[in-house]
Amino acid sequence: MSEHVVSRDLHTTVTVDHTDGLRQIPDVSYNRNRTIHIRFSRDDEGYTLQAWGSAFPQDGGGGYRGKLNVKATTIDAGIGDLRSIWQEQVIEHHERNEGRKRFPFVEEWDLSRPADRGRLDRIGLTLARAGYTMFQLLFQDGDSGLKEIGDRLVQALRDDEQVITMESDDLFAPWAVLYVPPDDTASPWDSDPTWSMEGFWGYQHLVEHTFSRVPGFDSRVMVARDRVVVGLNIDDGVDEEHPPTPFIAPLHAFFTERTDVTVRREKHQLASALQDPKFDDHIMYFGCHAEVSGGESGRSYLMLGDGEKIYSSEIIAWLSGAHLPTKPFVFVSACQGGQMASLFYQAFGHHLLHYGARCLVGPQVDLPRAFALEYTTRLFTAFLQPGTKLGDIMRTLTREFADRYQNPLGLIFSMYRGIDIHLWRTEQQ
Numbered sequence: 001m002s003e004h005v006v007s008r009d010l011h012t013t014v015t016v017d018h019t020d021g022l023r024q025i026p027d028v029s030y031n032r033n034r035t036i037h038i039r040f041s042r043d044d045e046g047y048t049l050q051a052w053g054s055a056f057p058q059d060g061g062g063g064y065r066g067k068l069n070v071k072a073t074t075i076d077a078g079i080g081d082l083r084s085i086w087q088e089q090v091i092e093h094h095e096r097n098e099g100r101k102r103f104p105f106v107e108e109w110d111l112s113r114p115a116d117r118g119r120l121d122r123i124g125l126t127l128a129r130a131g132y133t134m135f136q137l138l139f140q141d142g143d144s145g146l147k148e149i150g151d152r153l154v155q156a157l158r159d160d161e162q163v164i165t166m167e168s169d170d171l172f173a174p175w176a177v178l179y180v181p182p183d184d185t186a187s188p189w190d191s192d193p194t195w196s197m198e199g200f201w202g203y204q205h206l207v208e209h210t211f212s213r214v215p216g217f218d219s220r221v222m223v224a225r226d227r228v229v230v231g232l233n234i235d236d237g238v239d240e241e242h243p244p245t246p247f248i249a250p251l252h253a254f255f256t257e258r259t260d261v262t263v264r265r266e267k268h269q270l271a272s273a274l275q276d277p278k279f280d281d282h283i284m285y286f287g288c289h290a291e292v293s294g295g296e297s298g299r300s301y302l303m304l305g306d307g308e309k310i311y312s313s314e315i316i317a318w319l320s321g322a323h324l325p326t327k328p329f330v331f332v333s334a335c336q337g338g339q340m341a342s343l344f345y346q347a348f349g350h351h352l353l354h355y356g357a358r359c360l361v362g363p364q365v366d367l368p369r370a371f372a373l374e375y376t377t378r379l380f381t382a383f384l385q386p387g388t389k390l391g392d393i394m395r396t397l398t399r400e401f402a403d404r405y406q407n408p409l410g411l412i413f414s415m416y417r418g419i420d421i422h423l424w425r426t427e428q429q
Contacts, residue, residue, distance in 0.1 A: 030219045031420045032163055036156060038149070040168035046071050047171060049142075051149045055156035066146025070137055072170070078137045079173050085130040086177060086412060087365045089123045107243065109371040111406040120406045127408065128188040128195035131179030138173070154180055157205070163391075163419065164207040174364040175209060176202025176398070176411045197402050202411045206391040210417045211353070217417075219389075220424035221282050221329060221358060228259040228384060228423065231281035231328070233270055235288040235305040238369070247369040248287050254377050255285075258384055265305035274318040277325070282423070283380075284330045284357070302348065315351050324356035329383075329390070329421060332362035333372050349416060359390065359418030371409050375401070384423065391419035 039050045051064040068075075094103045104111055104119065111119060139150035156162055157180045166175050179199045181187050186194040197203045232252060239248050255261050262281065264270050273279055289303040301309040330352055349360050375397060382393045398410030 035162045036164045042170040068142045106368040109374045162205045208415045219420035230259045230283045245369040267308040319355040327358040330360040360416040386423040
């Protein structure tokens, strides 16, 4: 019989810089130390891992390095399986209610009513098993060096909250949904299994994906005179898709009330903006249609309100070696295209980050619009307060949605290079 352990207040360390609620950053330590940094380097057969940080102390025995026995193709298949399980168990989860098929996680974001309680417990064990399987695939099948990395990683994850960077230019796992049992006496694969939200990386820890070093990276999004500029790249027709759900219109109103908004509904407007030396977005938001490979062309594309396909080759051409001067924070909330699987990242996210974007956030599975609106407005309400770091916001929201609203969807967002990014008034310098 499965058991869902109710989440309690978690111990917090100064390293993580998180208190009861969000707070502004009072010092000039723009980037906190990572307690865990693991690099995946790909060769012809698979991956070699290197690890460092306070969870991997130097003891005179040399650096931590290990080799995976599992081939890269097996890893890629495992990542696909993990995403499919979340898609099926959460997004596509349906129930019969008075003769009608109901999709609770698509139709609503607050699932805390008495009639809804127990659902997260029922699906949570499957999600925990899937996340633990991916962890085992990545960290428990290799040489002696890998075994040491895996053992130290498990101990660190159980001992305290960690600040985690996973680095790779080739492997893009949904790190937030990886799972490690919070103690060594419980396993989701036991005959009498238990699981807990604290076992998911994105609930317990701060975790990001990053890439080969970017010289001169700065986590501060510089804002002059509190003038935050948001570029909304949208398709208003998203709201009319079945089931009709207000999303783009209220999001437009939300940003208009709080920021200077530039709306782009047509392909030529996005092309013009990306080629403009005076590009001034601090935040680029994509709320539109997309396709992750497939379709008639077999290629990934985005579509704004004019219905014209936007291919990655065009993004490259528009940027043409230049860098986005404001180094914006990019948030992707596009149907299917918002899935930050490797195909989409390679097609679009990679180029935006390579040409100057400071951080990119997007979901690993289809993003329900009801949840997307609530999550997005809460995230940006906090982020628009100068000094509040994105990683802390995302983890707080993950915990709040799971604990208060019985909704695990906060875990589906992946963060690419952005734990510490925050708005910074230029006059503060």
